[in-house]
Structure formats: structure tokens, C-alpha cells
Amino acid sequence: MTKLPDAERLCQQLARELKAQVKPSxxxxxxxxxxxxLAERLHAALGLQEPLGLLDIAFYRDDxxxxxxxxxxxxxxxxxDVEGRDLLLVDDVLHTGRTVRAAINELFDYGRxxxxxxxxxxERDGRQLPVCAQRAxxxxxxxxxxxxxxxxxxxxxxxLELERGA
Amino acid sequence: MARNPQLNGNGELxxxxxxxxxPREILLKILDTAESxxxxxxxxxxxxxxxxxxxxxxxxxxxxxxxxxxxxxxxKRLSADVINLNVAVSSxxxxxxxxxxxxxxxxxxxxIFVVRHGSSGAAHLVARHVKPHEHVINAGDGRHAHPTQxxxxxxxxxxxxxxxxxxxxxxxxxxxxxxVARSLIHGLTTLGVPEVRxxxxxxxxxxxxxxxxxxVFHSMREGLAGADVVVxxxxxxxxxxxxxxxSAQEFNKHYGLTADKLALAKPDAIVMHPGPMNxxxxxxxxxxxxxxxxxxxxxxxxxxxRMAVMSMIAxxx
Numbered sequence: 001m002t003k004l005p006d007a008e009r010l011c012q013q014l015a016r017e018l019k020a021q022v023k024p025s026x027x028x029x030x031x032x033x034x035x036x037x038l039a040e041r042l043h044a045a046l047g048l049q050e051p052l053g054l055l056d057i058a059f060y061r062d063d064x065x066x067x068x069x070x071x072x073x074x075x076x077x078x079x080x081d082v083e084g085r086d087l088l089l090v091d092d093v094l095h096t097g098r099t100v101r102a103a104i105n106e107l108f109d110y111g112r113x114x115x116x117x118x119x120x121x122x123e124r125d126g127r128q129l130p131v132c133a134q135r136a137x138x139x140x141x142x143x144x145x146x147x148x149x150x151x152x153x154x155x156x157x158x159x160l161e162l163e164r165g166a
Numbered sequence: 167m168a169r170n171p172q173l174n175g176n177g178e179l180x181x182x183x184x185x186x187x188x189p190r191e192i193l194l195k196i197l198d199t200a201e202s203x204x205x206x207x208x209x210x211x212x213x214x215x216x217x218x219x220x221x222x223x224x225x226x227x228x229x230x231x232x233x234x235x236x237x238x239x240x241x242k243r244l245s246a247d248v249i250n251l252n253v254a255v256s257s258x259x260x261x262x263x264x265x266x267x268x269x270x271x272x273x274x275x276x277x278i279f280v281v282r283h284g285s286s287g288a289a290h291l292v293a294r295h296v297k298p299h300e301h302v303i304n305a306g307d308g309r310h311a312h313p314t315q316x317x318x319x320x321x322x323x324x325x326x327x328x329x330x331x332x333x334x335x336x337x338x339x340x341x342x343x344x345x346v347a348r349s350l351i352h353g354l355t356t357l358g359v360p361e362v363r364x365x366x367x368x369x370x371x372x373x374x375x376x377x378x379x380x381x382v383f384h385s386m387r388e389g390l391a392g393a394d395v396v397v398x399x400x401x402x403x404x405x406x407x408x409x410x411x412x413s414a415q416e417f418n419k420h421y422g423l424t425a426d427k428l429a430l431a432k433p434d435a436i437v438m439h440p441g442p443m444n445x446x447x448x449x450x451x452x453x454x455x456x457x458x459x460x461x462x463x464x465x466x467x468x469x470x471x472r473m474a475v476m477s478m479i480a481x482x483x
Contacts, residue, residue: 059206059214059477068178068482069216072198075205109211 007150007158010121010137011038015045017135018088018119022046026086029053031103032074034092034150037158038121042090053078055089060102082111089116092150094123097131122160124148171293179478181293181302184311186352193356197321199474200467207243207470216477217246220277224250225267226305227283232441232465233305233315237280240472246278268292276300278480286310301479303472309345314475315440316349318468320357322460323395325467326436330354334361336389336431337380339399339421339448342370342410346440347399348378355379365389366421369410386420386427393431396458398423398439398449414447423449428458436460 027050030039036054043052058073089103100118107113117134124142140160142148147165152158170187174180179192206214222241226234234250241248253267268279278301281289286308293302306312327333335354341347341364354362355378364375365383375382383389390396401417411417428437437449437458445451454461 056202058202059216064216064481066482069199069477072195073202075202077205105215109213110209 004140004148004160004162005122005138007121007160011041011158012045014038014119014121014135014137015042018042018046021117022048022088023086024049026050026088027053027080027082028088028090029055029078029103029107031089031091031099032056034121034152035090037150037152038092039090041158042088042119050080053080055103055106057099057102057106060106062098062102076106078107078110082107082113084112084114087113087116088119090119092121093148094118094120094131094133094136095126095148097127097129100131101129121150121158122148171290178482179475181289181304181479182313182475183289183293183302183304184352185313185316185349185356186311188356190356190358193317193320193353196317196471196474196478197324199478200317200321200470203243203470203473203477204467206473207466213243213245215245217241217244217277217480220246220480221275222246222248222278222280222476223271223276224248224280224305225253225271225282226251227253227264227281227288228306230282230306233282234280236465236468237303237305237314237472240469240476241278243469244473244476246476264288264291265295268295272297272300278303278476280305282306284308303475303479306345309343309348311349312345312440313349314468314472315346316353317475318464318471319346319350319397319438319440320353321467321471322438322464323354323436325463326460327394330357330359333359333394334363334392335359335395335397336363336365336383336393337397337399338365338386338389338423340370340401341366341375341399342372343402344399347397350397351378351380363389363393367411367417386423387430390427390430393435396423396428396431396435396437398437398443400440400442401444401448414444418447422447423453425450425452425456428453428456438464441465 028039028043028048030036054077056074056076058070119135120133121137122140123133123136124140140148146162149161151161172181172183224234224237238248280303281292282305288307289302289304304313337347362380363383364380439461443449
């Protein structure tokens with residue numbers, strides 16, 4: 001059984017690393033849902049001026065023709081001007097890279113950012129697109145046929161878990 | 167039990183033909199999805215790539231500007247290609263049947279048919295004959311149903327009133343000829359609105375109205391008392407056959423919505439109208455343009471609701 005890293009510790013570690021990198025004008029966007037949980041934490045820890053953005057990529061997925069619309073699409077909320085801004089895009093787990101592709105496409109429909117850096121709590125192998133994270137809390141080996149997910153309990157504590165399903 | 171023609175084997179929306187017969191969960195999912203699309207329509211770039219490469223055929227056998235236009239905008243904002251057919255002046259006038267028209271468009275590789283027709287059941291008929299990957303949306307059939315209008319009315323009510331439980335909704339005027347009223351009544355009762363009222367003269371209220379789960383009133387004074395939502399219907403002159411009304415002036419006197427009559431409803435009541443309005447007949451300008459009116463937001467929400475319906479039916483294998 002793989003020993004999974006402690007999500008809370010990774011979160012603090014990421015916040016420390018990012019502190020040196022962010023400028024006052026840097027804005028953060030979390031990808032629904034796990035990425036948004038992580039982004040809430042990082043956003044508070046870094047004390048960014050702009051409010052946190054939330055992205056649901058349901059309308060930009062590449063498997064719509066096969067799978068149909070995602071079950072419960074949330075409204076994307078970008079409460080600042082994307083044009084010319086340095087963005088931190090936050091997700092929980094980087095796997096195939098398809099979510100990030102969709103997120104970047106959606107962001108460009110809000111404007112032309114100066115830069116986008118990808119921040120993830122954990123990365124695993126299985127990339128299907130040329131996507132990499134600028135900051136990853138940890139690299140996790142995930143057994144075949146398993147999925148790495150971020151969970152949040154009733155007290156708001158974050159944890160990484162393995163579950164069945166590709 | 168016969169399978170619901172609107173749902174596929176997994177219980178997902180396949181066609182949208184009427185609100186009647188749609189489960190509560192599907193109605194709520196349409197409204198929730200529309201809410202996400204409202205976010206898209208507030209951006210500078212009001213477009214998402216979901217229906218890229220799909221063709222939407224607007225098949226209007228009956229005139230309509232607003233409904234056809236909002237379907238067209240909705241499809242374009244989903245990146246679909248839209249083809250508008252003004253069937254009233256084309257093949258049909260040369261004698262082609264409805265199903266032949268559809269078969270020809272299908273040969274042109276259609277994905278979605280948006281059908282408006284003067285005969286009740288026309289969209290159902292088309293849905294029974296299309297290929298498995300083709301989808302049908304009813305944009306109004308005779309006196310039967312106008313489900314996307316009903317859905318945008320439901321969306322508007324939820325937007326302003328937040329919850330359906332505890333509401334009193336009054337639908338006023340020509341209920342007899344109104345497919346809008348029929349669709350809305352089914353939606354309101356499915357979503358648990360406790361009090362749905364219809365108000366109008368005996369001649370314009372269908373005989374079986376009470377069986378739909380509504381309370382029938384013939385007086386505005388009684389019917390509007392305590393209403394949270396007032397839905398005015400258009401007096402449909404073109405559907406009126408025989409002497410159902412003495413005159414438009416007479417109708418206005420008893421059932422036209424004036425500021426005085428609206429004062430009987432709750433102070434925060436909203437006023438809706440599916441358009442086009444006959445000002446000075448079913449609604450006075452002071453009300454149509456007044457602070458309670460949400461008639462123009464209805465039109466805007468209609469785009470997101472139609473985006474939600476199209477994106478829900480056209481995806482998947």
C-alpha cells in the first residue's frame with residue numbers, strides 16, 4: 001500500500017514556497033472542486049489582494065461528446081480582470097493534463113493573462129498532454145486502476161485518498 | 167408503462183417536448199445548468215465550445231421573432247452552427263409534409279431540431295421519427311406546450327424568489343389558448359409551488375383547469391390577493407375563434423393589469439409576461455415598465471435556459 005503524503009503539510013509547504021514568488025497583483029484561481037479547496041487555503045495564507053477566482057471547466061471538457069455534460073456544473077466566478085494579469089491556477093492532482101487544458105482555454109475567454117503558473121498539491125504519472133506544474137507539493141505513485149483524490153472532511157481538514165477508477 | 171419519449175435509457179434528457187412528465191430532478195438540473203450559463207453570458211466572450219461542429223435547425227412553421235432569435239443566440243453561444251428555416255414560405259407551401267422536411271434536413275446532417283408548429287403534438291411526431299443521435303426541442307406546439315418558455319419562467323421565479331415552496335403564483339388572462347400557461351403550471355406543481363391560481367373570464371379558462379392542480383378565479387381582486395408572482399398572458403387574437411370576448415377594452419377593464427390591481431398582490435410581487443405584450447389590453451404600460459416588472463430579464467434568462475437544454479440533450483454517446 002502506497003503511503004500517501006499529508007495534504008495539510010503539503011498545503012503549508014506550498015504556501016511557504018509561493019510566498020517568495022507572488023506579487024501583490026498576482027491573482028489566484030481554483031479549479032472546482034478539490035483545486036478550489038486548496039486555493040482557498042493558499043489564498044488566505046498568501047494574503048492576496050484580489051478575491052479568489054473559481055473555475056468549473058464543465059463547458060470546456062474534451063469528453064462532452066462521449067460523456068455528455070458533467071453532472072453538476074457550477075458557475076465559474078472570476079471576480080477580477082484577467083487581462084494582463086499573472087495568474088496562479090490551482091488544482092488538487094495533476095494527472096492527464098486534460099483539466100488544465102480546459103481551464104486554460106476557459107481563462108482565455110475572460111482575457112489574455114500575462115502568465116499562468118500551475119500549482120498542484122500532488123502530481124502523478126499518466127500525462128496525455130504536454131502540461132507540467134510549476135509547483136507541485138509532492139509526486140505520488142498511484143497503482144494502476146486507482147485514482148488519487150483530495151478529500152475535505154466536515155472540519156475542513158484536507159487529505160489525499162486513493163480510490164478505485166482510472 | 168410506456169417509456170418517456172423525452173428521456174433515454176439512463177433517464178437523461180434526450181428531447182425536450184413538454185414539461186409535463188419530466189421528473190423534478192431533471193427540471194432542477196436544467197435550472198442549475200442555466201445558472202452556470204448565466205455566468206458565461208455575463209462575460210465579454212459569451213461563448214463556450216460545447217456544441218462545436220453540431221448543426222441546429224430552427225424549424226419554425228409558425229411565426230416568432232423572440233423565441234427563434236433566443237434559440238439562435240443560445241446555439242451560437244454554444245458554438246453550434248444555426249440554420250433558420252422559414253418554413254411558412256418554403257417547401258411546406260409546395261406541399262411537403264412535416265416528416266419529409268425533417269428527413270431532408272436529417273440528410274443534411276442535423277443534430278438538433280428546434281420545432282415550432284401550429285398543431286399540438288408536432289414536436290412529438292418529429293421526435294418519434296428522428297435518428298438516435300438527433301434531438302428535438304419543442305419551441306411551441308399549438309395549444310399544447312412551450313417547455314422552454316415554461317422553464318425560463320421557472321428560472322425567473324427562482325431567481326427573484328429563491329425557493330418555490332410557500333409561493334402563490336397567479337396566471338392571468340387567456341389560459342385557454344396558452345401553451346405557455348400549460349407548461350408553466352406543470353412546472354410549478356412539479357417543483358412544489360403550493361398555490362397556483364389561474365384568473366380569467368369563464369370563456370378563456372379551460373374546462374379541466376382545476377384538474378391540473380390550480381385554483382380558478384374569475385375576479386382579479388380575489389385572485390391577485392397575496393400573490394408573490396403575477397404572470398400575464400397575451401390575449402391571443404390570432405387564436406380566438408368565435409365570440410369569446412365582448413372586446414379588448416372590456417377585457418382590459420376586468421383583467422388588464424393596472425397599478426391599482428397589482429397593489430392587491432404582495433408588495434414585493436414580480437410581474438412576468440412571455441411577450442409580445444399588448445399594452446393597454448392585458449397589461450398597462452405603467453406596470454410593464456414599472457418596478458415590479460421582470461419581463462426583460464425573462465428574455466435574458468431565456469438564452470441561458472435554452473443553452474442548458476441544448477447542452478444537456480446533445481452530449482454523450
